[in-house]
Amino acid sequence: MRPLRRDLLARAPILSPRVARLALLLALFALHPVARSQQKGDDKPWNGKYYAVATANPLATDTGYAMLRAGGSAMDAAIAAQMVLTLVEPQASGIGGGAFLLHHDGQITESYDGRETAPSDVDEDLFLDAQRKPLGFAEASIGGRAVGAPGLLRMLELAHGQHGRLPWKQLFEPAIALAEQGFPVSPRLHTQLSEPNALRQDPVAAAYFFDSAGQPWPVGHKLRNPELAAVLRRIANGGANAFYRGEQADDIAPAIVRKVRGHPRNPGHLSLTDLAEYEALVRPPLCFVYQARNSPDSKPRRGASATRDVQICGMPPPSSGTLALGQIFGILARTPAATLPMQRKPPKPHAGPLPSAEWLHLYAEAARLAMADRALYVADPDYVPPPGPSWMALLEPDYLAERAKLMNLSPRAPRMKEAPAGIPMSVERNSEDQGLAPYAGLGRETGARPRLAPMPAQPEYGTSHISIVDGQGHALAMTSSVEAVWGAQVMVNRGQGLVGGFLLNNQLTDFSFVPRGSAGTDVVIANRVEPRKRPRSSMTPLLVFSRPRGELLFSGGSPGGASIIHYTGKMLYGVLHWGLDVQQAINLPNFAVLSASNDAPVLLEQGRFPPATLKSLQRRGHTVHEQALTSGLQAIEVLGNGRLQGGADPRREGTVRGE
Known part of the structure; x- marks a missing residue:
């Protein structure tokens, strides 16, 4: 396929590193509008000439915009924006979940599969009770049972290696800064915290999302997540392996496995091997x-x-x-x-x-x-x-x-x-x-x-969605998810004395709870649970x-x-x-x-x-x-x-x- 506009990157305003950092801070904290921006509820489309970012949260949009303005590619902007979404829209997507991504480089279109995989020791009866009846959705989804091996970071690292322009580490700086300095609780985040959920049953999530009286933080409250900042810093410095591999007590992978397998009411099957062997795929x-x-x-x-x-x-x-x-x-x-x-x-x-x-x-x-x-x-x-x-x-x-x-x-x-x-x-x-x-x-x-x-x-x-077109006409569409609102409603924390963390997916509930048809055991459902399978x-x-x-x-x-x-x-x-x-x-x-x-x-x-x-x-x-x-x-x-x-x-x- 033909490139869209090869000359636009040269014509688009690219900032020096010092000015780019200043623009990034201005974008993140909304001190001054440095670009034409559509506001929530506008009934007219945004119009521009060079590049554009559309995401589910203004802070994520601003971050993606700042990366493009600093000379980054559409892929760079998507990664930076998604890390911010992990922080500010945790109920929908994040590093504990997965994603699908389409990318077009002006000539070739590729699809990246970062879908979660089932643990290696599950079988098709995962969501059946002792009487072989399907579990209720809440019974299946809350806790460790429905957690699959997260695919988002492996997928993004694979795609960045092929289409990124900025260093991997730089893409994490905005989310780390926001996690450390705090971000204002949005109306949607507050509303979804106020609705019935099981977050209060998880000590880590309860301490982070709610005040001492058990009430969700109000709109505008500056919420800090130092544990997520530390996790993102590790991934920024060590790549996706820092998330998927490790055996020390303060490593990320063991913390994920402890959370899944040690859930007090609904333990799951995810193992260190499942994480270490996860592969993102490039599909036609x-x-x-x-x-x-x-x-x-x-x-x-x-x-x-x-x-x-x-x-x-x-x-x-x-x-x-x-x-x-x-x-x-x-x-x-x-x-x-x-x-x-x-x-x-x-x-x-x-x-x-x-x-x-x-x-x-x-x-x-x-x-x-x-x-x-x-x-x-x-x-x-x-x-x-x-x-x-x-x-x-x-x-x-x-x-x-x-x-x-x-x-x-x-x-x-x-x-x-x-x-x-x-x-x-x-x-x-x-x-x-x-x-x-x-x-x-x-x-x-x-x-x-x-x-x-x-x-x-x-x-x-x-889920959440990101669409981006950069100054060279490269484009992407990425939908990411932790499945249900709040995913499995469990928050991973490595236990190093820092508040917060990240949520895990419940994507295995996208498999069929019933593995076989009523006509007999030889009649199977294609989307039944199987080891290492993607729902x-x-x-x-x-x-x-x-x-x-x-x-x-x-x-x-x-x-x-x-x-x-x-x-x-x-x-x-x-x-x-x-x-x-x-x-x-x-x-x-x-x-x-x-x-x-x-x-x-x-x-x-x-x-x-x-x-x-x-x-x-x-x-x-x-x-x-x-x-x-x-x-x-x-x-x-x-x-x-x-x-x-x-x-x-x-x-x-x-x-x-x-x-």
């Missing part, structure tokens, strides 16, 4: 060509034609996000969806624009079909082969056309009674498999041809390119568990089809369908859709639930004249900053 990205057609009521933006081809690139499995989004978009393209206008002037008090009820019906049907395939097929590709020559079998045009035929496209037609998983055209149908695809050697079983059962729906949570994820970082020139158009993503697929899809559809700018697309009301099952509701963001929309969907047979759908979308779009436009989700605390 999953890319597909998509034809975007403007809806009749939208005007082509930036002089673009009414129809244009783009290439959408995302993470392959174990992420399910790109596959599901590609299936939803591909199925919708074979329906009247693209010809349906938006509600540009919805009834008061609803602020437009809004998707129409007819479009939402078609989307929900396409999503149910995609969720059916996701539940049956998608898992760690090192354990589960794709249903065909490659995972692209699930995106074959003929296959998507067959899937679309399952939908009744007549006006006011009811929803599908069933949304079954399909069998791609390239997979031989076998009558003995009762419609399910056989796989030779599935997982670690050799010489067997077990059949797959769909994974039952279960909760997914978490399926919904994280959907995306990079989008023009066709055929291959120029970067878009970087984006969101937190939100299984809803990530729909949040990210909504944003991208709004830009590609409805002619919205990136902030307008982010601001659109959220919607989601999380399962293919007949009783799975259509989720609509509470208070954002008119009653008539709900009634129209209900008349078609949909169950509709209104609830808070708190996305955290971040995105940067490259406009036709080479300028940048960014957006951040007003539902959280994200901002965009750059030059």
